[in-house]
Amino acid sequence: MLPVFQQFVQNPFPEFFAQAGSENLSQLVLEFLRSHVPFLATLPDPVLQLIAMLAVCVIFVAVVPLLPLFLVLAERKVSAHIQDRVGPMRVGPHGVLQTLADGVKLIFKEDHIPRQGDKILFIVAPYIIFACSFAVFAAIPFGKSILVSNLNIGIFYIMAISSVVVIGVIMAGWASNSKWSLLGALRSAAQIVSYEIPIGLSILAVVMLVESLKMQDIVMNQGGLGILSWIVFRTPFTFIAFFVFFISAIAEVNRTPFDLPEAESELVAGFHTEYSGMRFALFFIAEYANMFAVSAIAATLFLGGWKGIIPGYEFLGGTPGFVIKTMLLVFVMMWIRWTLPRLRVDQLMNLCWKYLIPISFFNILGIGIWVLIFQNDRNPAHIGISLLIIILGIIGAYLVLGKRSSQSPAPRASSA
Amino acid sequence: MDLDFANVLIFLVVGCVFVLLNLTVSRLLQTRLFTEEKYIPYECGEDPVGDTRIKFNARFYIIALIFLIFDVEIVFLFPWGVVFREIGVLAFVEMVIFIAILLVGLAYVWVKGDLEWIRSIQSGSKESEVQ
Amino acid sequence: MELKPLVFYVFALLTIGSAVIVVTVRNIVHAAFSLMVTLFSIAGLYVFLQADFLAATQVIVYVGGILVLILFGVMMTSGRLDMKLKMERGQLFWGGLVTILIFALLLGVIRRTPWNVQEELGTVEGTTAQIGKAILQSEFLLPFEVASVILLIALIGAVLISRKEVREDE
Numbered sequence: 001m002l003p004v005f006q007q008f009v010q011n012p013f014p015e016f017f018a019q020a021g022s023e024n025l026s027q028l029v030l031e032f033l034r035s036h037v038p039f040l041a042t043l044p045d046p047v048l049q050l051i052a053m054l055a056v057c058v059i060f061v062a063v064v065p066l067l068p069l070f071l072v073l074a075e076r077k078v079s080a081h082i083q084d085r086v087g088p089m090r091v092g093p094h095g096v097l098q099t100l101a102d103g104v105k106l107i108f109k110e111d112h113i114p115r116q117g118d119k120i121l122f123i124v125a126p127y128i129i130f131a132c133s134f135a136v137f138a139a140i141p142f143g144k145s146i147l148v149s150n151l152n153i154g155i156f157y158i159m160a161i162s163s164v165v166v167i168g169v170i171m172a173g174w175a176s177n178s179k180w181s182l183l184g185a186l187r188s189a190a191q192i193v194s195y196e197i198p199i200g201l202s203i204l205a206v207v208m209l210v211e212s213l214k215m216q217d218i219v220m221n222q223g224g225l226g227i228l229s230w231i232v233f234r235t236p237f238t239f240i241a242f243f244v245f246f247i248s249a250i251a252e253v254n255r256t257p258f259d260l261p262e263a264e265s266e267l268v269a270g271f272h273t274e275y276s277g278m279r280f281a282l283f284f285i286a287e288y289a290n291m292f293a294v295s296a297i298a299a300t301l302f303l304g305g306w307k308g309i310i311p312g313y314e315f316l317g318g319t320p321g322f323v324i325k326t327m328l329l330v331f332v333m334m335w336i337r338w339t340l341p342r343l344r345v346d347q348l349m350n351l352c353w354k355y356l357i358p359i360s361f362f363n364i365l366g367i368g369i370w371v372l373i374f375q376n377d378r379n380p381a382h383i384g385i386s387l388l389i390i391i392l393g394i395i396g397a398y399l400v401l402g403k404r405s406s407q408s409p410a411p412r413a414s415s416a
Numbered sequence: 417m418d419l420d421f422a423n424v425l426i427f428l429v430v431g432c433v434f435v436l437l438n439l440t441v442s443r444l445l446q447t448r449l450f451t452e453e454k455y456i457p458y459e460c461g462e463d464p465v466g467d468t469r470i471k472f473n474a475r476f477y478i479i480a481l482i483f484l485i486f487d488v489e490i491v492f493l494f495p496w497g498v499v500f501r502e503i504g505v506l507a508f509v510e511m512v513i514f515i516a517i518l519l520v521g522l523a524y525v526w527v528k529g530d531l532e533w534i535r536s537i538q539s540g541s542k543e544s545e546v547q
Numbered sequence: 548m549e550l551k552p553l554v555f556y557v558f559a560l561l562t563i564g565s566a567v568i569v570v571t572v573r574n575i576v577h578a579a580f581s582l583m584v585t586l587f588s589i590a591g592l593y594v595f596l597q598a599d600f601l602a603a604t605q606v607i608v609y610v611g612g613i614l615v616l617i618l619f620g621v622m623m624t625s626g627r628l629d630m631k632l633k634m635e636r637g638q639l640f641w642g643g644l645v646t647i648l649i650f651a652l653l654l655g656v657i658r659r660t661p662w663n664v665q666e667e668l669g670t671v672e673g674t675t676a677q678i679g680k681a682i683l684q685s686e687f688l689l690p691f692e693v694a695s696v697i698l699l700i701a702l703i704g705a706v707l708i709s710r711k712e713v714r715e716d717e
Contacts, residue, residue: 026419026423046549046550049419050550053419053422053423053426054426054430056423057423057426057427057430058430060427061430061431061434065434106442107438107441107442107445107446108442108445108446108447109442109446110446110447110448110449110450111439111442111443111446112448112450118576118577120577121576121577121580124580126435127431127432127435127436130431130432130434130435131427131428131429131431131432131435132428132431133431134427134428134430134431134434135424135427135428135431137427138423138424138427139424148423148427149419149420149421149423149424150420151420151421151424151599152420152599152600152674152675153599153600153603153675156494156600156603156607156675157424157599157603159603159607160590160602160603160604160606160607160611161424161606163606163607163610163611163612164583164587164606164610164611166611166615167580167583167610167611167614167615167618170615170618171580174576174618174622186476186619186622189476189480189615189618189619190476190479190480193479193480193483193487193611193612193615194479194483196483196487196611197483197486197487197490200487200490201490201493204490204493204494204497207494207497207498208497208500208501211497211498211499211500211501211502212498213494213498213675277442277446278438278439278441278442279439281438282435282438282439346532349479349531350531353482353522353526353531354526354531357486357522358522361515361519364493364515365512365515368500368508368511368512369508371500371501372504372505372508418551418594421594421599422554425554425591476619476623477616477619477620477623477709478706478709478710480612480615480616480619481616481702481705481706481709482702482706483612483615484608484612484613484615484616485698485701485702487607487608487611487612488608488612488698489695489698491604491607491608492682492691492694492695494600494675495600495675495676495678495679495682496679496682496683497679498675498676498679499676499679499680499683500679503680503683503684506683507683510683510688510691510692513692513695514691514692514695517692517695517696517698517699518695518698518699518702520699521698521699521702521703524702524703524706525702525706528706528710530706530710
């Protein structure tokens with residue numbers, strides 16, 4: 001039983017990957033088509049290549065919208081259990097088909113376009129948001145060869161394509177001709193662009209260690225020593241950078257405690273207030289796909305990507321390991337959402353500009369000095385030093401902050 | 417490299433096709449029954465008052481401005497980050513100068529209070545703006 | 548791949564077409580959003596030049612940064628956002644003249660420049676590191692540091708000007 005399980009964890013589809021010396025998914029599919037589908041093999045190479053690329057893309061376009069189906073259910077169940085409820089129970093065993101039913105409902109719902117709104121922009125906005133959120137998946141490495149394209153500028157490309165989403169948000173908000181939509185869109189835009197800076201700087205911290213922007217290089221750099229070679233633990237500064245990245249990522253995808261753009265108690269639903277039916281569902285899919293994507297990126301950059309936690313053993317490695325890590329981060333996001341209250345606008349901006357950005361710059365300098373002193377940061381001894389500093393730092397922070405929070409009285413009323 | 421970017425292009429196009437397909441299917445399946453009320457912008461059941469495109473807080477603009485400057489800076493930092501270990505101390509010093517100059521800017525807007533969102537309320541003036 | 552020229556022409560067409568929309572459309576917000584297509588397709592053209600880093604930079608800085616700023620600006624400048632732009636026909640002559648002159652100048656420069664023409668570009672292995680070295684190890688170091696000063700001046704200047712707006716708002 002155990003060897004089978006182990007093999008599955010390492011390599012779930014052995015037969016298919018046996019032939020894989022290939023670098024990315026489309027090559028993989030190309031080779032598969034060449035060897036298994038004889039009538040296609042006669043086609044000229046470029047056509048076959050195109051077919052393979054389209055096939056890969058179609059796989060993704062089929063899988064990515066399924067993510068929300070699972071994630072929304074997970075979110076509802078997690079929130080229910082956090083609040084001591086049972087959550088959706090009616091549709092299917094234990095309510096597992098609830099989101100499917102919701103999806104079917106949304107398809108059958110009429111979607112209408114506000115008469116005084118801007119019809120063209122109203123229609124175009126979901127395309128921009130969905131296409132850009134979806135295109136992020138093209139650069140996420142799910143496994144050794146399970147990657148759509150290993151771009152030279154990998155992580156930089158992800159930053160670029162996800163920065164386009166802002167335009168779609170503003171477009172949707174403006175076109176809706178609703179006060180809530182416009183306000184939500186502006187808040188959302190200001191928030192997303194602000195938090196892009198700490199995200200960029202945390203990514204830079206990783207890039208400085210890896211010396212490459214390629215996603216696969218970043219993952220490869222984290223192999224060898226198992227969990228110890230993960231970039232989070234590599235230097236004390238990357239440890240901080242991981243948290244900066246994760247906090248900013250939560251803000252980027254507009255989730256509580258940073259969900260001001262769609263604060264339901266004040267703005268109804270933010271920029272997609274006026275969207276209904278399938279158009280709304282597409283925003284919803286994009287939102288949850290984004291949430292998965294940022295978690296996957298965090299796992300790739302800091303938590304070893306598809307590399308395992310035990311050296312030479314690749315346990316918790318490969319695609320299943322990667323998905324587990326990502327899902328853990330998604331779970332943490334949900335946990336945070338159902339634990340913390342929403343921030344105020346000024347707190348949100350303060351957190352970004354007065355805490356995260358200075359900390360990120362400090363990180364950059366720190367990593368620069370660390371690299372200059374220790375040269376090889378993958379040396380076990382240096383990782384040991386880093387771990388020691390991290391542990392001491394955590395203990396120190398606990399002592400200082402723990403004391404302060406136990407001293408301070410109940411939160412005083414806002415004097416601002 | 418061309419193939420890599422071709423993949424990206426295909427993703428963008430197929431993403432759009434997916435949206436189109438979904439909306440078309442939904443359009444075919446849904447029952448459309450429009451009443452006058454559905455066209456009114458949603459304001460929690462009240463009839464909307466005033467113009468939708470309100471004049472909003474100019475601070476959004478300042479945030480976008482400051483963001484833009486730092487965005488450009490980050491773009492400069494990425495090529496540096498890639499070659500930094502190869503070049504060593506020199507690269508580090510050069511970049512510290514670069515960052516330091518820009519941090520002066522951050523310090524300036526910080527001290528001058530452009531990062532504050534609730535300054536107007538503190539100064540006691542009328543709360544005419546929208547946050 | 549024969550598709551490549553086709554894709555190139557699609558991008559070129561998108562760039563020019565959306566740029567024409569930017570200058571002719573009467574709705575200023577539509578113009579701003581149409582600019583997005585222009586800027587994005589220019590990034591596509593950069594990819595054809597094997598300038599991958601530049602392409603991503605184009606998207607990050609122009610689409611994700613400057614365009615957001617433009618949109619905020621457009622939405623802020625007047626209470627009436629759906630105001631229609633008036634097209635002044637009177638400037639057609641002088642505007643056209645200046646345009647033709649600039650075009651002639653650019654054409655002259657393009658024709659006189661000794662281009663470094665290569666038949667087959669081959670595959671370039673990542674431009675990011677090359678850009679980094681060009682910045683840090685060669686004559687571009689000084690311009691690079693000066694760029695930070697320019698950014699600083701731009702930041703302070705822009706904030707100074709727009710702060711007046713905020714104060715007036717209050």
